[in-house]
Amino acid sequence: MQKSYDSLKDNDIEVILLAYLLKHPELLDTHFEQISFNLFANPENLKIFKVLEDFHQSQKNISIDTIKNYIPDIQSQTLKDLSLQIDQIVFSKEIFLNYIESLQELYLRRELFKLTQDKNNESTTFQTSNNIKEIFLDLEKKIFDLSNFKKENYEFKDFATVTKSSLQLVEKAFKKKGKYSGVVSGFNDLDNMLGGLQNSDLVILAGRPSMGKTALATNIAFNAAKYYSNEEEKGSVVMFSLEMSAEQIGLRILAEQSRIPSDKLRKGELNERDSAALSSTYQEIHQLNFFFDDSPNLTVSELRSKLRRYKKNYNIKLVLIDYLQLIKPEGQRDSRVNELSEITRSLKQLAKEFDLPVVSLSQLSRQVENRDDKRPLLSDLRESGSIEQDADVVMFIYRESYYLQRNEPTRGSDETQESYQKKHDAWKDRNEEVFNKAELIVAKQRNGPTGKIELYFDDKYTKFLGIDKNNNF
Incomplete structure (x- = not known):
């Protein structure tokens, strides 16, 4: 030896x-x-x-x-x-x-x-506290580090080289008929604002529970996979779902695309027309390069190892993670805030290392519920580690109708019927005005503008559309 x-x-x-x-x-x-x-x-x-x-x-x-x-x-x-x-x-x-x-x-x-x-x-002497899975992960990481020994992608570059690379991004967008240099989300207003989801960017999509984070992320992933199916360079999309199973997400997508409510699909309550629509939808979409990994309790190291294999074998172009707070920390930290900070920094490094857009969903703290205006703010992320600092783009999803429907006015003990009716009518009018409407708030973009994008939300199919497309319904 x-x-x-x-x-x-x-x-x-x-x-x-x-x-x-x-x-x-x-x-x-x-x-x-x-x-x-x-x-x-x-x-x-x-x-x-x-x-x-x-x-x-x-x-x-x-x-x-x-x-x-x-x-x-x-x-x-x-x-x-x-x-x-x-x-x-x-x-x-x-x-x-x-x-x-x-x-x-x-x-x-x-x-x-x-x-x-x-x-x-x-592996043979058992003189270690690591289990076989940890030994494999450590081996894979160290071999990957060795294979990147020269680190050619991070070399010192002169201005001419940098501007040439930047020009290639412009040329890439020009070849796409002047549209976007990044991965398309399928939402025109969002793609116009971001120029598509950019390589090496960490994109945070945050919101309170029931706002539709997973639905929107799934819509974006599906749209991107559909886009790449028509491109010369066949790219793929992968979604790491730490909360829902792959089958549950698949059921949602089938409901969205076939326009059959997901509760009917779950119960199997299908008529002949539904069965035909479901079969037609399956034939249309089942060959899309859209992959799922629903492994629970993943660490960023495990996620990196998996992504390394997936990118090599399936030409991954977009990564989605549902959701950040479910990622398992690598080790014990003195506070949950520090654990989340380490995770977001690692996700940003992941995006840069693989030169891919990484979209990670994130929960928001309850403090949003304590305000009259419940639109999320960047300050709502302050207790979630360094998300705001590490992310290139921060987006919030907000649906006013969700809160309105749960806050129907009640008549006060000393309130007249006329006063109560007026208050109730105003609540009803506002409900009708915002029904099926959602706001996607781009609160931070490191290299571009911020603003608000209006979306149409069909809660029957948990599907988002650009506001100009709601006539399809």
């Missing part, structure tokens, strides 16, 4: 690389992101590199004699080999980079070897 591990080292290339750096110390500046102590498996070569790096940072010249003075116990053969390579080097940037790549490859192989050996010991 030791022989196998030793084969993952190449002392000759390490010495050649050190010779390059001694003869051309400016390479430490021009290639500092690629050259690190990880490349040197030989302890003596590592010592030389550290001395070389220290001298360069202090802007001092270094020679073989200097190395000998600073590392008195170094073997004479090492210095002899190094001197020989310095004399023989004919500078070639291409060859120099090839040496770096070779040592990086060997480093990754050594780390993979050690990692798999460690996990093999963990």
